[in-house]
Amino acid sequence: MALPAQDERTVPAVVLKDLDRQPLEQTLDAVKALIDHHGHVVVVCSDAVPSGVERRLHTVRSLLESDRIALFRPDLPPLGLAVLARQLRQLASCDLSPGVLASAGRLLTHYIHAGAVLGSVARLDRVPVGLKAHAKSWVPGSQFGVIAHPEPQLVRIGPEATLTGPDFGSWMLLAKGQLQSDWVGSTLAPAWNALGLREADLPAESATWWGTGKLIEFCTYLPELSVLYQLVTSVRQGVCHWCGIDVIGDRCVFCSATPPVPESRTPTG
Incomplete structure (x- = not known):
């Protein structure tokens, strides 16, 4: 899901649709054109999409023999993932190198709180659900507040x-599915001291991810580009020993290399 631009500097998103159904040659041409035009490509993908999508992405990367494609599948619900993708689009307008920009996704994930109000948790497998909550899920009118990231939480909504x-x-963003509830706006947002509340369309993968279409998905995020930029540039950067690109963290997002293990030295004397 490509959210509307946060500001006039936000780089437009490119949506790769039907990757597991369209001819391989078509996908190859589309991704190659992106690399030729932009130099590097960061693919942000939900883990709720069909497994064929991930296989196709790895196939394309292998056939193109390119270390300029970063595949990023963070453990975020669909709306939180859409927000993260938009934050990377915001940062793409800055003077960050491709490796630092792609690595920023892992860093910014820590600043996103993502959850949902669910009408049932009977099919929820992303967050631990006890037997008591499962039983209450069958009571007509029950609703549950769930946090999937950064730490799992689940409560039955009540006073x-x-x-x-x-x-x-x-800020808080919410996307309404087939559920009627004002709990997020009237109770949760004030309790979390949200600076503002915006609405978006529900991502296509949300019902699959949460196990029900009776939901209202929400997440909190940092919207200001200046804050995002400061967060990213304040972190120590390194250079991948394999492909030479600038990175944040201990794994290169483009070639997946990790720092070499220091050789152990045998004490002398």
């Missing part, structure tokens, strides 16, 4: 229901 949120100022 005393609370969920732990971010300890820093952030």
Whole structure:
């Protein structure tokens, strides 16, 4: 899901549709054209898409023999993933190298709180669900507040229901599915001291990810480009020993290389 631009500098998204159904040659041509035009490509993909999509992406990367394609599948619900992709699009307008920009995805994931209000948790397998919650799921009218990231939480919504949120100022985005509830806007957003509330369309993968179409998905995020840029540039950068690209963290997002293990030295004397 490509969210609308956050500001006038946000780089447009390119949506690769039907990767597991279209001819391989068509996908190869599309990705090669992106590399030729932009130099490097960061593919952000939900783990709720069909397995054939991931296989096709790895096939394309292998056939193109390119270390300029980064495949990124963070453990985020679809709406949180869409927000992260937009943040990377915002940062793409800055003077960040491709490796640092792609690595920034892992860093910014830590600042996203993502969850949903669900009408049933009977098919929820992304968050631990106890037998008691499963039983209550069959009671007509029951609704549950769930956090999937950064730490799993689950409560049955009622007068005393609370969920732990971010300890820093952030905006909240929500996307409504087939569920009627104002709990996020009237209760959760004020409890989390949200700086503002916006709405978006529900991502296509949300019902699959959460196990039900009766949901309202939400997440909190940092919208300001200046804050995102400061976060990324304040982290120590390194150079991949294999492909030579600048990176943040201990794994290159383009060639997947990790730092070599230091050789052990035998004490002398």
